[in-house]
Amino acid sequence: MASSIVELKVNGDTVEVAAPDHFTLLEVLRYRLGLTGSKQGCDKGDCGACTVLVDGEPVLACLTLARLAVGHEVTTIEGLMPAHLRAGGTGADPVQEAFDRCGALQCGFCQPGMMLSARALLDREPNPSRAAIKGALSGNLCRCTGYTQIIEAVETAIAASTERAPDGGSR
Amino acid sequence: MQGFDLATPTTVDEAVALLAREGSLAIAGGTDLLPNIKHELFEPRTVVALGGIEELRGIELESDGTLSIGATTTLAHVAAHDEVRCRATALAQAASLVAGPQLRTMGTLGGNVLLDTRCQWYNQSYFWRQSLGFCLKKDGSVCHVIESGSKCVAAASNDTAAPLLTLDAELEFASNTGRRRLPIAELYKSDGVANLRKEPGELLVRVRIPALETGRERLGAYGKLRERGSIDFPLLGVAVRLDVVDDRIVHAALGAIALQARPLALQKAAAALIDAPASGPGFDDAVLACAAAAARQLHPVANVPGDAQWRKEMAPVYVRETVRAARAGTGPVHGR
Amino acid sequence: MGARDQHGVDAPWVDPARSSTNGADGFAVVGRRNRKIDGLSKATGAAVYADDIALPGMLHAKFVRSTKAHARIVSIDTSAALALPGVHAVITGKDLPINYGVIPWTPDEHALALEKVRFIGDEVAAVAAIDEETANRAIKLVKVEYEDLPAFLDPEEALANPTPQIHATPKKPERGNVSKHVLLEFGDVDGAFEGAAAVVAGEYSFHGTTHAAIEPHCAVAQCSPDGNLTLWSSTQITHYVHRALAHVLELPPARIRVIQPCIGGAFGGKSDPFGFEFCAAKLAQITGRPVKMLLTREEVFYLHRGRHPMQLAYRTAADADGKLRGVDAKILIDGGAYSSFGLVTTYYSGQLLGGPVHLPTYRFDSTRVFTNKPPCGPKRGHGSVQPRFAFEIQLDELAHELDLDPIELRRRNFQGEHVETVNGQRITSNGFLACLDEVERASGWKERRGKLPHGRGLGVAGSMYISGTNYPIYPNDMPQAGIQLKVDRSGLVTAFTGGNDIGQGSSSVVRDLVAEELGMDPADVRVVASDTDLCPVDLGAYSSRVTFMVGNATIDAARALRRRIVDAIAAEWEIDARRIFMGGGTVFDLEDRDRLVTTREAFQIAEARLDTLGSTGSYNTPTLGGDYRGGTIGASPAYSFTAHAVEVSVDEETGRLTVENCWIAHDCGRALNPMLVAGQMEGSAYMGLAEALFEVHDVNRFGLHSGPSLLDYRMATTVDTPELHALIVESLDPEGPYGAKEAGEGPLHPALPALSNAVFDAVGVRLRHLPFTPGNVLRELRAARATSQRERASC
Numbered sequence A: 001m002a003s004s005i006v007e008l009k010v011n012g013d014t015v016e017v018a019a020p021d022h023f024t025l026l027e028v029l030r031y032r033l034g035l036t037g038s039k040q041g042c043d044k045g046d047c048g049a050c051t052v053l054v055d056g057e058p059v060l061a062c063l064t065l066a067r068l069a070v071g072h073e074v075t076t077i078e079g080l081m082p083a084h085l086r087a088g089g090t091g092a093d094p095v096q097e098a099f100d101r102c103g104a105l106q107c108g109f110c111q112p113g114m115m116l117s118a119r120a121l122l123d124r125e126p127n128p129s130r131a132a133i134k135g136a137l138s139g140n141l142c143r144c145t146g147y148t149q150i151i152e153a154v155e156t157a158i159a160a161s162t163e164r165a166p167d168g169g170s171r
Numbered sequence B: 001m002q003g004f005d006l007a008t009p010t011t012v013d014e015a016v017a018l019l020a021r022e023g024s025l026a027i028a029g030g031t032d033l034l035p036n037i038k039h040e041l042f043e044p045r046t047v048v049a050l051g052g053i054e055e056l057r058g059i060e061l062e063s064d065g066t067l068s069i070g071a072t073t074t075l076a077h078v079a080a081h082d083e084v085r086c087r088a089t090a091l092a093q094a095a096s097l098v099a100g101p102q103l104r105t106m107g108t109l110g111g112n113v114l115l116d117t118r119c120q121w122y123n124q125s126y127f128w129r130q131s132l133g134f135c136l137k138k139d140g141s142v143c144h145v146i147e148s149g150s151k152c153v154a155a156a157s158n159d160t161a162a163p164l165l166t167l168d169a170e171l172e173f174a175s176n177t178g179r180r181r182l183p184i185a186e187l188y189k190s191d192g193v194a195n196l197r198k199e200p201g202e203l204l205v206r207v208r209i210p211a212l213e214t215g216r217e218r219l220g221a222y223g224k225l226r227e228r229g230s231i232d233f234p235l236l237g238v239a240v241r242l243d244v245v246d247d248r249i250v251h252a253a254l255g256a257i258a259l260q261a262r263p264l265a266l267q268k269a270a271a272a273l274i275d276a277p278a279s280g281p282g283f284d285d286a287v288l289a290c291a292a293a294a295a296r297q298l299h300p301v302a303n304v305p306g307d308a309q310w311r312k313e314m315a316p317v318y319v320r321e322t323v324r325a326a327r328a329g330t331g332p333v334h335g336r
Numbered sequence C: 001m002g003a004r005d006q007h008g009v010d011a012p013w014v015d016p017a018r019s020s021t022n023g024a025d026g027f028a029v030v031g032r033r034n035r036k037i038d039g040l041s042k043a044t045g046a047a048v049y050a051d052d053i054a055l056p057g058m059l060h061a062k063f064v065r066s067t068k069a070h071a072r073i074v075s076i077d078t079s080a081a082l083a084l085p086g087v088h089a090v091i092t093g094k095d096l097p098i099n100y101g102v103i104p105w106t107p108d109e110h111a112l113a114l115e116k117v118r119f120i121g122d123e124v125a126a127v128a129a130i131d132e133e134t135a136n137r138a139i140k141l142v143k144v145e146y147e148d149l150p151a152f153l154d155p156e157e158a159l160a161n162p163t164p165q166i167h168a169t170p171k172k173p174e175r176g177n178v179s180k181h182v183l184l185e186f187g188d189v190d191g192a193f194e195g196a197a198a199v200v201a202g203e204y205s206f207h208g209t210t211h212a213a214i215e216p217h218c219a220v221a222q223c224s225p226d227g228n229l230t231l232w233s234s235t236q237i238t239h240y241v242h243r244a245l246a247h248v249l250e251l252p253p254a255r256i257r258v259i260q261p262c263i264g265g266a267f268g269g270k271s272d273p274f275g276f277e278f279c280a281a282k283l284a285q286i287t288g289r290p291v292k293m294l295l296t297r298e299e300v301f302y303l304h305r306g307r308h309p310m311q312l313a314y315r316t317a318a319d320a321d322g323k324l325r326g327v328d329a330k331i332l333i334d335g336g337a338y339s340s341f342g343l344v345t346t347y348y349s350g351q352l353l354g355g356p357v358h359l360p361t362y363r364f365d366s367t368r369v370f371t372n373k374p375p376c377g378p379k380r381g382h383g384s385v386q387p388r389f390a391f392e393i394q395l396d397e398l399a400h401e402l403d404l405d406p407i408e409l410r411r412r413n414f415q416g417e418h419v420e421t422v423n424g425q426r427i428t429s430n431g432f433l434a435c436l437d438e439v440e441r442a443s444g445w446k447e448r449r450g451k452l453p454h455g456r457g458l459g460v461a462g463s464m465y466i467s468g469t470n471y472p473i474y475p476n477d478m479p480q481a482g483i484q485l486k487v488d489r490s491g492l493v494t495a496f497t498g499g500n501d502i503g504q505g506s507s508s509v510v511r512d513l514v515a516e517e518l519g520m521d522p523a524d525v526r527v528v529a530s531d532t533d534l535c536p537v538d539l540g541a542y543s544s545r546v547t548f549m550v551g552n553a554t555i556d557a558a559r560a561l562r563r564r565i566v567d568a569i570a571a572e573w574e575i576d577a578r579r580i581f582m583g584g585g586t587v588f589d590l591e592d593r594d595r596l597v598t599t600r601e602a603f604q605i606a607e608a609r610l611d612t613l614g615s616t617g618s619y620n621t622p623t624l625g626g627d628y629r630g631g632t633i634g635a636s637p638a639y640s641f642t643a644h645a646v647e648v649s650v651d652e653e654t655g656r657l658t659v660e661n662c663w664i665a666h667d668c669g670r671a672l673n674p675m676l677v678a679g680q681m682e683g684s685a686y687m688g689l690a691e692a693l694f695e696v697h698d699v700n701r702f703g704l705h706s707g708p709s710l711l712d713y714r715m716a717t718t719v720d721t722p723e724l725h726a727l728i729v730e731s732l733d734p735e736g737p738y739g740a741k742e743a744g745e746g747p748l749h750p751a752l753p754a755l756s757n758a759v760f761d762a763v764g765v766r767l768r769h770l771p772f773t774p775g776n777v778l779r780e781l782r783a784a785r786a787t788s789q790r791e792r793a794s795c
């Protein structure tokens, strides 16, 4: 089976990895690049734990061939805080911060995917309704929280960003 | 996952040349192909990625009002696109209910149209199927749904097939011998092993939805039965199209999926609506007659993992509610 | 600490001058929504879980699993697998022949099947190879020849047929396929039923469900050249894995180190020592390379140990005023292929019904049988969720028959505080009445129940649960929980605890208790947890014991340390120790507040005056439980109490139940961190409701798991989860750490019966058989309608 050097753009960096053609983005991130923040809960598209952003959109890394991410911007959970710092922010990304503040992180295993789904939602729509939040997170299974504190966290992140941008605009 | 080579053509010609080779399969979003490879249901030698081909992308309104949707347009785009929502409401609604949000961001319309049929005895790992002794769709010789049967009845589970059927969509295929257009009604056959009248090397290029005759108002809606409010495949899907002139239904079409290998056109049910008033008691009666006719035609079997008896009982309910939703301009019908 | 020492429920430092560092209740740290100790590391992806570990030269191992439900192994040929390039070792049952079981009395498991396989998915051989793909190819090359045996998929069938035995008991063949039988009677039950004004009787069934933690199980094993073994495993009980490894691998325990890294959910499903742990370790020994064994999601369903399906027949007798007279239960438990915790499950199926309502007499007769299915075990609310389901519906039926409000019925039968249950369990604090009040108020019960439009209804249910048990799985007199504190001159205190943080936040609780006791900033406390080389033993995260037991041990250790520091400072300042106060990161003289040092300086003074600073603390339960066989099982130093009110909409045409709201009132003693407590309450209620509405863990007619995936095992998503309202009740338990009790399992129990009771309020139909999938509900509604029509026709 063919292997090749894949040039990926991950969290702002361009990185080269050798991987067989059939490797998924999740395998490359976790087992080649050591970016183990993206989790594997099923490896079949059923749980959402492996959610990463490709060009800002949430996708399942377990069903994405790594080579097909070439030419696209991949953002993993490890990328959020550095991006926030680069943009002049302090501490973690407001979504991460809110998830921590609200106790949404129990075992934490579903949460990298969950937070990236939330991040993509807020980038697209800075002030979504509760129903829209639930809808946007409905492809991320969480077994610990009953989702209540997760939804609270997203609402907290919204409140925090609308506070900072008094016009209610994006963060 | 078993290994394969990946090819990344940038034109249709390159792609069809690659697809013409034995053991090649196309990958669009990969959300069906990759699980199937992981389950060792498909064993491609080469996987041909379609994402780099410009001609397969985008939604356009052609000059005659035809809506042309590139095969690799994602379901999320289809669901959110204004022209689709207005001209093919049921399609937009169906696309909005496929799987969950990430899978709609990845999955494409083309991949959905060409989705492999599904069955609880089939969409399983190699180990599981080996313990079962396999089934005739793959590696085995018996069917576990219809035990005396000689035909696979795995279910067409692609949500968008039902609305596309009602909208008389036309499919443009390319192969290394040229191009052809095929009405979607002719694409599917009732063989669960391979329910597509399509050569393995053929590439779906675009899906076209013809314009409506002038003077008609086109209404549509989609109803999807599933246990959860997200992620799950349909246990039943019903699409409705109503063309209305002067408050009279001049044309109606219903399509249903997740029953058997072929998405079904419910002609008798549609006939109950044609020429009926589009409002008032006449409409109400026609809706009930339509639902009753649909119930006679819909016989879910225990192919997909869900309560077959419940699916059967829900058929007339979902038909009724989806027709009503189409008329009312609401929908989708979901979660009832 | 001695079992009966008590720490009290008050804050350790209440400044008479009301220092600004303390809250109104006197606590500085406890009782606040403190962030979790590992929250940001989890939020940023830095937290390391078992599968995130990669060691140089690491091999990957995979199982060959049984394709047969019940069969004798005739032969195993591993030669082709061994010949595959990249394969380093293949092991079979013969390589790990020592049997084990988490319960020492029922050691019926082997790391790999020895002579027989007992369900489809049972582990037969393991292969280690350079990567997962090679290992996956190799397992297909292992040829196993089987001789089929009749398989039992139905517990009644297994009970009725003593042969073939799924587990041979040569000395007692008459046991057949019974795994455990318990018959206990307290008081004169038959007498109580005679002359009762009302008797309700019914049959209930609880289907199989599983934990489905999002992290699949994983272990990494490494052997040092000198033969020491380290195992990182996604276990919730490091100590039992440690013991079991020593036993099965025949290694001295001192040569084994077990570490639990971050764990992606457990819920009981990571409590047993498992084959993947033994095999990873054995393969590491054989190959001299680190070995990782990561299960696929499908394999997790075979590993299972989830909720036991139960068929429950209940009778409850009461006086005309609703006062209960007795309960009589007969339960058939489907155990699956192995014992796991099943002995305890069988007791729990009856032992945890002694509250919150008083049962004057009680009998239960529970039988667990083996079947050829994935083994059942402890799942959140181990063994007691099923009987609670039946009983709380019975109470609703009784209320209906006696025309009493179901909340009022429960109030009338409230057992009270500081009482003993009919089965000899000591109840201490009991906030159940307050729980009832809370859900009554929050749900608008008085105004709305019975008055909502047809199709919408409210239901209530209650429950109790243990905060750990004094039955320590293997009998021993050592403490159940131990803590060591180490003090650094930098001002840092490190707590070493064997307690397993499985996401519930136990390490955060340890941090907060240390900070509270020493008047420190919690950020200056680190916690090292669940590493058998570094940490004193704790019995692990099960039975909801951690906050209670580890919490008490922590306070014990922190107080010992505090005494030393306070004495040292008092000596330094030449004042009475009672004048020394630790708070706000400082140590000062209460009578001369300007005499003040930072905690760091205080540590240095103490170290100079005394010695290298540290302390230990421990907890053991007092002697508890009834004086009869099994009397200690379910005997807990404190019980939590819960009441739920559920609001449901019933679509009578589709059978779909939509839970609109769930109010969860839970007496957790004291909420050491209300944010964590609420998270446990919401997560519990979510899980209970999802089990009731969506989830089914079962096998099909071939004995194959009916859907071993997170697609077919349908866990509720955000859009399927109702609004959950956590209402915390604090009863301040005299023996809990500052009064705290458990919160992680109790609040699951009432969800299912409260839902059933709400459906009765909505449409007048009793749902007694889980799961409440729409198809099932529709059939029940129809059957009820048919019965009522027949009844109307006949009168």
Ligand SMILES: Cc1cc2nc3c(=O)[nH]c(=O)nc-3n(C[C@H](O)[C@H](O)[C@H](O)COP(=O)(O)OP(=O)(O)OC[C@H]3O[C@@H](n4cnc5c(N)ncnc54)[C@H](O)[C@@H]3O)c2cc1C
Pocket (backbone or CB within 6 Å): A044, A045, A046, B025, B026, B027, B028, B029, B030, B031, B032, B033, B034, B035, B050, B071, B072, B075, B097, B098, B099, B100, B103, B106, B107, B108, B109, B110, B111, B112, B113, B114, B115, B116, B157, B158, B159, B160, B202, B203, B204, B205, B231, B232, B233, B234, C711
């Ligand atoms: C958890 C889960 C839930 C799901 N739920 C649903 C659901 O509710 N409803 C539903 O309909 N689907 C569902 N799906 C299936 C799938 O996500 C969608 O059907 C999706 O639209 C498939 O599109 P794709 O682009 O990913 O297809 P791919 O996986 O890329 O392709 C599917 C098939 O079509 C072929 N193909 C794709 N494009 C072309 C082309 N242009 N020309 C020729 N051949 C082509 C491929 O070779 C393959 O055989 C679900 C999948 C998962 C994993």
Ligand code: SF4
Pocket (backbone or CB within 6 Å): B118, B119, B120, B121, B122, B135, B136, B137, B138, B142, B143, B144, B145, B146, B151, B152, B153, B154, B192, B193, B303
């Ligand atoms: S219907 Fe299902 S079991 Fe029958 S042959 Fe088709 S896939 Fe196999």
Ligand code: FES
Pocket (backbone or CB within 6 Å): A039, A040, A041, A042, A043, A044, A045, A046, A047, A048, A049, A050, A051, A060, A061, A062, A063
């Ligand atoms: S790991 Fe990708 S969806 Fe579960």
Ligand code: FES
Pocket (backbone or CB within 6 Å): A104, A105, A106, A107, A108, A109, A110, A111, A141, A142, A143, A144, A145, C214, C264, C265, C503
């Ligand atoms: S926090 Fe554990 S699965 Fe979501």
